[in-house]
Amino acid sequence: MKVPLDWLAEWIDLPPLDALDERLTVGGLEIDEVIRQGPELTGLIVGSVEARENHPDADRLALCRVDIGAEAPVEIVCGAPNVAAGQKVVVAPHGAVLPDGTKIKRSKIRGVRSNGMICSAKELGLGEDHSGILTLPEDAPVGEAAASVLGGNNWILDIAITPNRGDWLSMLGMAREVRAHFGGELRLPETEPAATGPAAGDALAIHVDDAEGCPRYCGRVVRGVHVRPSPDWMRERLEAAGVRPINNVVDVT
Incomplete structure (x- = not known):
């Protein structure tokens, strides 16, 4: 049985992954594998495009001023045709590493310094579309980890269920098991007749x-x-x- 932890977390508060893995194993659950769900999005953050201007020396490039939750906005050169002021976007700032291993550095693009990258879905490992940047919901929090919005960096426990523990074959059963080891309150879904x-x-x-x-x-x-x-x-x-x-x-x- 595969247990996505982001789904399980809707039923009960979870401890850190290492502690959860260790305690459930001691309790009799045979965890075959811990699987990362989605691409590695560490270091990528939510940004808000405050302004977009044409690049002074390139017709197909734009110079964007992006709020990433730092003391001051950063300027990023972007070649996506759909970038516009007011958008919430995924920003790979200087020093970030994309899922394919590309390390982002400050650089000059046609004479203008760019302090990062505004990412497309393909660059994030979330699809093949690279025709434009990936836009986020309007309520995406600026400066927060992009993984919290896109669902990256989630984990799945692949568990071998023994025949005598059929109660583990559901999210509710797993949530009860977690509560037995760590305490906490179950968040049962509301039902109406x-x-x-x-x-x-x-x-x-x-x-x-x-x-x-x-x-x-x-x-x-x-x-x-x-x-x-x-x-x-x-x-x-x-x-x-x-x-x-x-x-x-x-x-x-």
């Missing part, structure tokens, strides 16, 4: 042939269901947990 409608017996008739073998049968009719692909967040979460997404009806069950 489903709206009532016509009796199920109005839609179909059920006849029980063996009342002793099946003393009670319960069913519910669900109407208005449209089978379609699940939303991206659900597909990504299931894939991280090692489950192949099928469609919205299958995935929610």
Whole structure:
């Protein structure tokens, strides 16, 4: 079973990864592997483009003033056609290392000093699109680690579940196990009773042939269901947990 820690953290507060790994192993969980989910985004931060001007000596380059949460904004030369003032972006400042190992340094580009890079999705290892920079949601916090917004640097525990511990085969079961070792409060999802409608017996008739073998049968009719692909967040979460997404009806069950 694969347990994405960012998903598990929605159910209970987690200790540092090393402590979690050690304590769960001592408690009987066989952790086969600890897997990084997504590219390494260490050193990359959220920036806000305050101004964009044309490069004085290059038609296809722009000179951007970017707030990265430091004492003063930094100037970065950018060649992406979609860069504009007001955008939240991922900035690789001087000294940062991209997921492919490229180290970012201050440099002069056509005579203008550039103090970093505004990154595209491809440069971040998040896709093949390099036609423009990757823009972030408007509420992305300036100066924070880009991984906190993009979901990088998350970890997955690949656990071998023994037959006698079926209670571990769910996020709730894993959250309870964490609570048993470290304490804390479970954050259970809120549930509401489903709206009532016509009796199920109005839609179909059920006849029980063996009342002793099946003393009670319960069913519910669900109407208005449209089978379609699940939303991206659900597909990504299931894939991280090692489950192949099928469609919205299958995935929610």
